[in-house]
Amino acid sequence: MTTTDLPAVCVIEKQVQYAPWTEKLFADGLDRHLCLVAEQDGQIVGFAVVQFVLDEASLLNIAVDPQLQKQGIGRVLLDEVIHRAMAKQATTVFLEVRASNRRAITLYQMAGFNEMGLRKNYYPTSHGKEDAVMMALMVF
Numbered sequence: 001m002t003t004t005d006l007p008a009v010c011v012i013e014k015q016v017q018y019a020p021w022t023e024k025l026f027a028d029g030l031d032r033h034l035c036l037v038a039e040q041d042g043q044i045v046g047f048a049v050v051q052f053v054l055d056e057a058s059l060l061n062i063a064v065d066p067q068l069q070k071q072g073i074g075r076v077l078l079d080e081v082i083h084r085a086m087a088k089q090a091t092t093v094f095l096e097v098r099a100s101n102r103r104a105i106t107l108y109q110m111a112g113f114n115e116m117g118l119r120k121n122y123y124p125t126s127h128g129k130e131d132a133v134m135m136a137l138m139v140f
């Protein structure tokens with residue numbers, strides 16, 4: 001992901017997130033995190049943002065253009081994240097996901113992630129709060 005990718009990344013982000021990251025948040029992440037885009041025919045169709053701290057990787061954000069979901073792009077992005085985590089000798093990839101997001105949870109389970117616990121009332125929703133499911137994948 002580069003600065004010129006940010007408008008396209010934000011178009012996807014705004015379509016898929018209840019509380020979308022701002023362009024500034026993505027821009028700040030470019031220097032600090034591993035920020036990947038998936039491209040198809042020269043168009044940005046998805047992205048992932050990963051934070052590395054010591055031997056831990058945390059998947060902070062991942063999304064695919066809603067019109068191109070269910071075609072394997074999310075899995076390609078996630079596999080790349082896992083690959084990069086292994087290459088950086090991380091031991092574990094962590095993530096948090098809304099408890100209602102069955103699609104994402106299925107994707108993570110298929111990639112080998114396990115549920116580690118819940119953060120109660122973690123995410124805002126239109127009708128209050130919802131739990132976060134904490135998941136982890138050992139990669140060493």
Ligand SMILES: CC(C)(COP(=O)(O)OP(=O)(O)OC[C@H]1O[C@@H](n2cnc3c(N)ncnc32)[C@H](O)[C@@H]1OP(=O)(O)O)[C@@H](O)C(=O)NCCC(=O)NCCS
Nearest residue numbers: 016062063064069070071072073074075097103104106107
């Ligand atoms: C989660 C997300 C990134 C998955 O991207 P995607 O490109 O649709 O995922 P894939 O096509 O690679 O699907 C991978 C697996 O996810 C699961 N999956 C995908 N769509 C699904 C659906 N509609 N219902 C149930 N499972 C589904 C399946 O296990 C699928 O494996 P399969 O292709 O063998 O059936 C995408 O749905 C998205 O951007 N969602 C909105 C943002 C979001 O929720 N991000 C995660 C925040 S933690």
